[in-house]
Amino acid sequence: MSIQIEGIRKSFGKTRVLHDIGLDIPSGQLVGLLGPSGSGKTTLLRIIAGLEQADGGRIGFNGTDVTGLHARERKVGFVFQHYALFRHMTVFDNIAFGLSIKPRKERPSAAEIRQKVGNLLEMVQLSHLADRFPSQLSGGQRQRIALARALAVEPQVLLLDEPFGALDAQVRKDLRRWLRRLHDELHFTSVFVTHDQEEALDVSDQVVVMSQGRIEQIGSPNTVWQHPASRFVLEFLGEVN
Ligand code: ADP
Numbered sequence: 001m002s003i004q005i006e007g008i009r010k011s012f013g014k015t016r017v018l019h020d021i022g023l024d025i026p027s028g029q030l031v032g033l034l035g036p037s038g039s040g041k042t043t044l045l046r047i048i049a050g051l052e053q054a055d056g057g058r059i060g061f062n063g064t065d066v067t068g069l070h071a072r073e074r075k076v077g078f079v080f081q082h083y084a085l086f087r088h089m090t091v092f093d094n095i096a097f098g099l100s101i102k103p104r105k106e107r108p109s110a111a112e113i114r115q116k117v118g119n120l121l122e123m124v125q126l127s128h129l130a131d132r133f134p135s136q137l138s139g140g141q142r143q144r145i146a147l148a149r150a151l152a153v154e155p156q157v158l159l160l161d162e163p164f165g166a167l168d169a170q171v172r173k174d175l176r177r178w179l180r181r182l183h184d185e186l187h188f189t190s191v192f193v194t195h196d197q198e199e200a201l202d203v204s205d206q207v208v209v210m211s212q213g214r215i216e217q218i219g220s221p222n223t224v225w226q227h228p229a230s231r232f233v234l235e236f237l238g239e240v241n
Helices: 041-049 091-100 110-123 139-151 169-186 197-203 221-226 231-238
Strands: 003-012 015-025 030-034 056-061 076-080 157-161 189-194 206-211 214-219
Touching: 003 041, 015 041, 015 214, 030 041, 030 169, 030 197, 041 076, 041 157, 041 189, 076 139, 091 110, 091 139, 110 139, 139 169, 169 189, 169 197, 197 221, 197 231, 206 221, 206 231, 214 221, 214 231, 221 231
Parallel strands: 030 189, 030 206, 076 157, 157 189
Antiparallel strands: 003 015, 003 056, 206 214
């Protein structure tokens, strides 16, 4: 699913947080929204998701205007840094949740759900933890389950907000590889928010560098790294977390 973002503007009170954002995301790309805290990344992601309405501009999915549609109708998947799994449900039930609340007409049978959740657990190599509860998992395992849960409903667009933010460096690195692998196997389109330059450059097909509600540069990780379009990009990429 390709995503068209045209002329998106957003203010909170008197503060303009997004200025005329335009961006085309081809189907199947993994795009990193990179920028310092407060640059508007999360607000843009929420507007793409339909969790927040823009003051002006248009969002399209595959060329169809979805600007007025809410998140559920846009059929996107989410992974958030603090989007906790349901504590009282097993890993299996967490992943099955999105399928079991589908409208009756679209709801798979119990056997189909078992099969599907089984496949997802295999993909994130956590089949052996199906009966555990979230409190019995490590942070990295939890985010792998959160990825599997988001993918259970086969979204064509997956949106991730600092999905690995709370984890330590090695686990973050592993999870990046997981995201990349799932992305390549399942062919969805992903947009993920990060303030971590290394993360964005490592895993994205395209990096979108934001500052103060504006796009500073859009390009492949190589281009952005080797040819920063502005002093801001140069200095931001130079910062070490
Ligand atoms: P980032 O994700 O890059 O850290 P955000 O999109 O979260 O940036 O925030 C951009 C700006 O908008 C910040 O100044 C933030 O304080 C402000 N902001 C975000 N959400 C709200 C809100 N619901 N109400 C008021 N201000 C907000």
